[in-house]
Amino acid sequence: MNGFGTLDAWVGRTIGLEHLPSRADIDAYQLRCLNETIAYARSQSPFYRLRTTWPERHDLVKLSDIARLPLTTADDLVRNDPSLIALPMRDAVRLVTIPTSGTSGRQKRLFFTEADIEATVAYFEHGMATIVRPGSCVAVAFPAQRPDSVGDLLMRGLTRLGAFPVALPVDSSLDVLVSALRELQPAAIAGMPVTLGAAARRMETDGGGQLRIETALVSADSVSPSFKAALAVLWGTEVFEHWGMTETGYGGALSCEAHDGLHIRETDLYLEIVDANTAEVLPAGRQGEIVVTSLRRRGLPLIRYRTGDSGCIAETPCRCGSVLRRVRLGGRIGEPISFGEGARFPADLIDDAIFAVDGVVDFSVELRTGRQACLAIHVMAEPRTIEDVRSALVHHQIVGPWLQSEKVNIAVELASGSTLSLCRKRKVMVTHGEE
Template structure:
């Protein structure tokens, strides 16, 4: 199903023409921001230099720290009077970034969410529980307005009060759920304990943090949903910039609204489709806060295969943000890789925590895992076997020796929003 078939399937010359037109407009819009005006002047580039889409490579890159330097309103291209809403990033990687929206921006954003929801088969007949934070986090209001736009019955449940959330799913006949994958996992645990099968649920949309295909399998089985991956960040309005279609094999970016590139994060060289690197995004329709070649820090690639659904190129599911990446004894480790290993071992429970410390000048990674109750038969030797199996599987994938601690069931923290499963205690210990 399509919300806006003509735009969603735009390809070739027609798409390129639209992208060039919108890119030129975005550059003009960016020139209203002192930071960009100076940057463009120094690089001696203006919108007139854009004749084909490849010309975008002439533009300078924008880093997250540039935006932080403009706190609070340094990156707004319109008078404050035209700003109708403000969101900020969570500030997990430093000072929060302030994102402003004009009324047109909010319309553009809801349009993208409407496309995503329709793409996975949702309609006005669906009842939608939006179990994410409704405050400054963009996932709440972003999905809310998109879902209302297509006429769904929206329950703005927010996070927390998990038992009540489950009662609402059952009592209101909720068919579609949006939350973080870690909260979905928690919901499924509590639902199981409450003895409900959540029969009405059919569609799960999970985002805001990377989650593995193993986790997809678990969530689908436990919640009885088909699970879709959602991608976005506050700097590109919020969630919904890219989304999985029914094929569930990569995420469609909305190419009429974002120009995407993949670069080598070290050399900044632009990479070809099929090559993995850092995602760089230039929003094409953002009024209040235009950005040029924004380095997302997210690692992915543009997929070469055409999608049978007829929409444009997809990106691979994300394995992690480059700033989530841990360097342990010189080896790069993404928390999502650890998760992938743990989810492939049936005895391991749903929650885990990763602790990194430096002991005698050496990085040590310790992973706390819960064991599922049904696998405990009272024997110490069984537990030791499970522990060895986990250590061995991690070693196989990460090429890294880790310490694994088995902890008592339900003793690890549960997360409602973005999970914080990694605690790096190294600080500036050397």
């Protein structure tokens, strides 16, 4: 594998250079693209043209000047009145509708042009070149049946790379997925943590033997230390994290062999970190909300879009030698788990504690609030594992003291494998009871 020198070289070609880019080269490219995007959005997008909170002078002299511009939110996308779209709908290659967690029926609609799709395929091709060898068989554990879906675009990028991608039956049962993996014997795999973790743990317990998978690209959800450790032990796998969302054109940032943050897709995105409460731009090293601005999109340009994800920009250059900036992710999307009276902690602490228990194949978490809160854990495992899960949570250094209090119950029970989707984010379901 060629490492991030390969990706930097592609970035240099993409931004019009005949040499490896320096940090100054990328900054100059991003400043030029930001000014072009702002001017284009102000002239072509009804939403940005009609915004009344823009400063009179909105051209940027330096990158930090972007902080003068107002933020764009998910609510703006949902409302879409006035529309953010800057091209006629006939120019759309793909329209993506994303349900939100708010009022029933609220949806975000994303608009992709042919150029947007091509930029994503190229990013996947050159990003995967840092972790996959040409000629390798790669198992793709994302839904890939729909044209221009994330799985389809990833497979197209891998094919250009010279690898041999194969879509796994992620819409089938776990046993069918495991059987397909054993037959395929891939050198690499890509998918969500829930999917890959469940497959590895089922292989550990079903008597059919494990695989040896060199590398795994894990995306679309937070990645716990216990998950990485499990894949290293069970499959011999080095896990590479990827961050992205539909709003970023799927691709966003990718870890390297140093595993110290994720290198940002700076050909297409400019990232800022802002205080989630005050919207103040934070310096490198300070954690806050990730805000993105698209650099080359013409169908649906996004300027200072609040992602709802947390992270910080790394302060120092990466040991791998790449000049691309890095983002260190700050945990799970959304609010932390709260038991009231100051008991608030990231949901991924619970994920890490549970998946560290040997024999746990999959699980879901439900927080029932009310007069007495209850943390309900539904575990796919052998019955004897139930008490091990309870013990891991109750004795956890951070979570344990709250679960031991009289105001919180913990219920751990077996879950049927058929009730847990293989392609899902591990979110905590919150149900409200009597106060």
